[in-house]
Amino acid sequence: MQPKSSTTYSLSKSNHKWTKFKQSNLKVASYFKELGQYAKAQKIKGCSTILKISDDGRFKNNWRCKDPLCPVCNWRKSVRNRIQVHQLLATESQQFPDMTYLFLTLTVKNVVGEDLKSELEIMGAAVSRMFQYKVLKESTMGYIRTTEVTINHGEPVITYHPHMHLLIMANKRYFSKQHNFYQTNDQLSNLWCRALRWQGAEKLVVNMTNLQLKCNK
Structure with missing residues (x-):
């Protein structure tokens, strides 16, 4: 009421x-x-x-x-979640001083409305699968995942662009040349498409604070 x-x-x-x-x-x-x-x-x-x-x-x-x-x-809700994430990061940073945080965006091609739900389920399973691969499992400790869907009003059919944002807790030595944690652009692309069980991927932009990874079906 x-x-x-x-x-x-x-x-x-x-x-x-x-x-x-x-x-x-x-x-x-x-x-x-x-x-x-x-x-x-x-x-x-x-x-x-x-x-x-x-x-x-x-x-x-x-x-x-x-x-x-x-x-x-x-x-x-997004404001509330942001506050909770900040509080969580402050606590985790004290408990795990040897870890750092990376931002990763995972995307696929646009889909029609009828396929959106199943596509999101596929992406969710693929994210879990991807972080079980040895190269990421050894260099990361966990992640927070959010889902975003944007609408493309282009003709002749309205399509939806699903993508997932991940805040990853990673080893501070991820980018160090003395360790084998770091993955090249092509290697990361292959991991994402492998997790999606699909072949081929666009190039991605990678730097210390922002990882963007795309796989076009």
Whole structure:
């Protein structure tokens, strides 16, 4: 149930992104309305329509629809996850001073809507499989994975671009020439495509803070 009344506060555009995400929220609600899903549309539309901000600038006791397609809920979830990751990294850095962090992006070619779910399942299994390979298992300790899907509105069919972002805890000597941890671009590409059980890959850009790896089916 949505709150009947509350105290509202003005939000500075420089400090809050709520307005942008609320506008996207209303668009999503309108799409469901056009599809005839009126209850779902109304629920999403009512998300965070009244804001309460505490003295320290945080949102407080705001009604959220918690729909997985709601831009406002996804934004707030991403903020919460980011805070949790920062806290985790601070703790892990103290416990494992000999480890460093690398960012890895894994992608495949665009797929149509009917194939998106199965493609994400394939990618998820491939990531797990990839980090069981000896060359990565010996040089990494673990990772945090998130999934992102972007929409391509090109003609004649709308397609979706699934990709996975990984924050990897790796040995600090990963790039050292004195150890055999480091993998070349081609080697990493082969590992990703091997994990996907597919042949061929585009070139990838690799540096100490950003690993980008693509395999085009």
